[in-house]
Amino acid sequence: MVERIHGGNLDEVARRYGLDAQKILDFSSNINPHGPPKVVVDYLSRVSVKDVANYPDMNCVTLRSVLAKNLDLNERNLLITNGSSEAIFLLVNYLRPPKALIVSPTFCEYEIAIISTGGERKNLNLQKDKNFAFPLDLTISELNDVDMLFLCNPNNPTGNLCSRDNLVELLGEARKKDVFVVVDEAFMDFVLKKEDYTLKLLVNEYSNLAVLGSLTKFYSLAGLRVGYIVSNESLIFKLKNKTPAWNVNALAQKTAAIALKDKDFKMATLGKNMKARDKLLSIFSNISDLKVYPSQTNFLLAEVVTDKFNSKTFYTELLRRGFYVRNCVSFSGLSERFFRMAIRSEEENRILVEAIGEILI
Secondary structure (H helix, E strand, O other): OOOOOOOOOHHHHHHHHOOOHHHOEEOOOOOOOOOOOHHHHHHHHOOOHHHHHOOOOOOOHHHHHHHHHHHOOOHHHEEEEOHHHHHHHHHHHHHOOOEEEEEEOOOOHHHHHHHHOOOEEEEEEOOHHHOOOOOHHHHHHOOOOOOEEEEEOOOOOOOOOOOHHHHHHHHHHHHHOOOEEEEEOOOHHHOOOHHHOOOHHHOOOOOOEEEEEEOOOOOOOOOOOOEEEEEOHHHHHHHHOOOOOOOOOHHHHHHHHHHHOOHHHHHHHHHHHHHHHHHHHHHHOOOOOEEEOOOOOOEEEEEEOOOOOOHHHHHHHHHHOOEEOEEOOOOOOOOOOEEEEEOOOHHHHHHHHHHHHHHHO
8 A cells, every 4th residue: 555645744743753843944845935825815814704604616616717717728628626636536536447557756646546446556667867757658658558647747756847749649649549648737837838838728639638737836725725627528527526515615716716816926936936946956066965856846856865874864853953855755766865845935945955965964
């Protein structure tokens, strides 16, 4: 059985190590440090009893309309879910693939969902000596004996991004072999010129495609849980009938719709994130005992390469100094030498690098 381990468990980690959660900077969770947008904060500060006393809209009509306009899609191609995790389990429970190929290392919920329905999973591990680049030909060759493919783009935790041309070729080959493709674009909003990479507009052209999205990360709404599925109208209709009533609460629906309308926040965030990420990469290049892999999103994957590395000392000492990063030992194909860190403010990034450099000396 796959162990369910995620970042963002700040209170649990603080309890385990006897620390004050308020004094720990959380680099383990890939949430936008510049959010939520001010318009969201203003709305939540004046929430009334009426906003929570009534049932939420069972069909998420307003949010679906706003999101469809934002993505330039037909509303009938969209299903709003309680985070992208619900979307993953909805698809697997409905399609029930006997065997699924998972491009790894990646988000563990794909594997957990497949196992939960009695399916078999096969991992295709990306190679670190190739900077975890997506192997198109190898992936196509592995489609012969599977029914579903899970691919995260940009990938978590490696941060690498597949080109649209490669994915379109993959989709075509998967269609020939009757393989359903799930592309998780939870971190696509952090990508500059995401329109050149997303597959959301291709769902009517490829009936074997579902694209997952999240409003949790970019808009800092992790506590409210809002995700979505983009696919052909027929599949969306069928999935809707498998979804529990009132699966997305009223505050989540209203807040997400407000956030999506804030275009200034989107542009400002992209600029700040890219600047902070590039600066962080530059600073890390001065630490010889650390290899940091290229990333196109809001987090970085690093590997400690010194022989003197002691994982228990490293992670415990970071926590003692007030920094919580994601130990990647639970990811298929990675070890305790790998850790993932979210991009935070430039000052917070700087003091994290300083702490890591001191610990590795």
